[in-house]
Amino acid sequence: MLHNRVKELRARYSFSQSELGNRVGVTRQTIGFIEKGEFSPSITLALKLATELQIKVDELFWLEGEEEE
Amino acid sequence: MKKDLRVQSPLWNILGIVILVIAAYGVTHSFPIEWSKGKDGAIEIYITSHINWQLISAMLLSLIYLPAYAYKFRQHNKLNPQHKVSMFSIQPPEYLEEDEMMRTVTQRATQKVYTFISFALPLATALFFIPMNRFWYIVIILLIAIIQNLMYYFEIRKYVKEDKEEVSEFS
Numbered sequence: 321m322l323h324n325r326v327k328e329l330r331a332r333y334s335f336s337q338s339e340l341g342n343r344v345g346v347t348r349q350t351i352g353f354i355e356k357g358e359f360s361p362s363i364t365l366a367l368k369l370a371t372e373l374q375i376k377v378d379e380l381f382w383l384e385g386e387e388e389e
Numbered sequence: 390m391k392k393d394l395r396v397q398s399p400l401w402n403i404l405g406i407v408i409l410v411i412a413a414y415g416v417t418h419s420f421p422i423e424w425s426k427g428k429d430g431a432i433e434i435y436i437t438s439h440i441n442w443q444l445i446s447a448m449l450l451s452l453i454y455l456p457a458y459a460y461k462f463r464q465h466n467k468l469n470p471q472h473k474v475s476m477f478s479i480q481p482p483e484y485l486e487e488d489e490m491m492r493t494v495t496q497r498a499t500q501k502v503y504t505f506i507s508f509a510l511p512l513a514t515a516l517f518f519i520p521m522n523r524f525w526y527i528v529i530i531l532l533i534a535i536i537q538n539l540m541y542y543f544e545i546r547k548y549v550k551e552d553k554e555e556v557s558e559f560s
């Protein structure tokens with residue numbers, strides 16, 4: 321399973337799910353499902369999210385069992 | 390998004406199919422076909438006609454259903470000019486293709502429907518070997534269509550039902 325810090329970082333930058341979705345070109349539902357770990361984004365989307373949230377992609381997403389940085 | 394026509398269209402399809410079932414009953418019972426084998430071996434076919442209330446009801450319901458569905462298309466296209474759908478397109482309106490998750494969801498739903506259809510059609514064909522009123526042949530096909538639409542709707546609904554915006558409340 322793919323874990324992530326999208327929700328945490330979205331809160332840090334005070335983005336709503338819609339705002340973040342608009343910035344990376346996806347729907348609010350998609351952001352919600354990514355945050356819950358129920359949808360794994362493509363590399364392209366993961367990179368876009370990492371850019372918007374100003375973090376390295378491997379610090380934003382990591383696989384279960386791997387240590388969170 | 391729950392109210393998006395592309396999400397709701399399977400329900401509209403089901404409504405249309407129910408009207409078709411009523412129409413099928415009306416037609417098959419308004420124009421019953423009987424045949425017999427004459428003494429000379431020739432097959433004689435008799436088609437009688439007597440309009441029944443089911444046929445009239447189906448026609449009246451269609452007069453309400455079709456303009457209402459057309460209105461929903463117009464309304465949807467007005468509100469979503471970037472995701473227009475057409476009532477007369479070969480492509481079903483229910484495909485969601487806004488982003489990669491929606492495309493994945495559509496793919497999952499169509500895959501489930503395909504799996505269902507691939508066993509339901511041969512099963513239906515086997516049932517067609519049983520002699521029965523032609524109304525029931527139509528019902529079997531329409532029943533498959535209803536199940537197909539329900540499966541599609543419930544699969545898509547899982548991803549769009551959560552309509553509450555989550556603002557940044559992480560602590």
